[in-house]
Amino acid sequence: MYDSSSHDATARRIARRLNAEYTEGKGADIVTEGAAIEVEPPETIRDAMRQLRGYRKGVYIAGTNREALKKALEVTAGTTVGVMNNSGDIVKGSTRKRKGK
DSSP: OOOOOOOOHHHHHHHTTTTTOOOSSOOOOOOSSSSSEEEOOGGGGGHHHHTTTTOOEEEEEESSSSHHHHHHHHHTTSSEEEEOOTSSSSEOOOOOOOOTO
């Protein structure tokens, strides 16, 4: 299992920065008008792709540390899914567009 305190701290930090709410449970951890963000530690990066299915806005995986960031970049290569670091800085932009645009 992974360190959930690291996940929660990262999710809260990014949500605060984006003036959004961190929601535990199914779906993305943080949802704003323009983005859906799933926070993951290295052990569960691949799960994020499933969590982000169906969102018709920018979608991002935010890694909880450098190892998670590296894995997220590997997993999202060639996809519409973007990547953020644990502070919410965009490292790889999402190319997924809103429905109808």
